[in-house]
Amino acid sequence: MDKTSIVKDGKTYVEGTIVSYDVTRKYIVGLRLKLQPVVCGDTQNTMVTNTKMYFVLNKANGNLIHYTSEEKFKAKLTELDIADDVELDYSQLDFVWKYESTGYNYSAYRRSCQPK
Numbered sequence: 875m876d877k878t879s880i881v882k883d884g885k886t887y888v889e890g891t892i893v894s895y896d897v898t899r900k901y902i903v904g905l906r907l908k909l910q911p912v913v914c915g916d917t918q919n920t921m922v923t924n925t926k927m928y929f930v931l932n933k934a935n936g937n938l939i940h941y942t943s944e945e946k947f948k949a950k951l952t953e954l955d956i957a958d959d960v961e962l963d964y965s966q967l968d969f970v971w972k973y974e975s976t977g978y979n980y981s982a983y984r985r986s987c988q989p990k
Contacts, residue, residue: 893966902931926967
């Protein structure tokens with residue numbers, strides 16, 4: 875899977891593996907897996923982690939809020955009065971993680987690379 879990010883005017887607002895997102899009039903909301911920069915020998919790389927993250931990006935001012943709790947994320951959507959307007963595929967968090975972690979020898983890769 876490609877590293878999917880949200881970029882506007884050259885500025886990266888959401889970096890990581892976005893697996894599902896939706897756009898409302900005022901917000902971009904979504905689900906992502908956290909990326910971890912790593913060094914493998916002389917090479918810098920990025921490794922997908924199984925850390926599920928949820929985000930709300932205000933389109934007008936660029937304010938970004940990340941959540942690691944699905945419950946707090948959903949509460950924020952309700953607070954913003956957009957919960958009924960947003961459609962996200964939460965199953966993609968587990969599906970993409972399964973795909974990413976089996977796409978290469980994840981354990982060996984993790985052992986040979988150090989967090990940056």
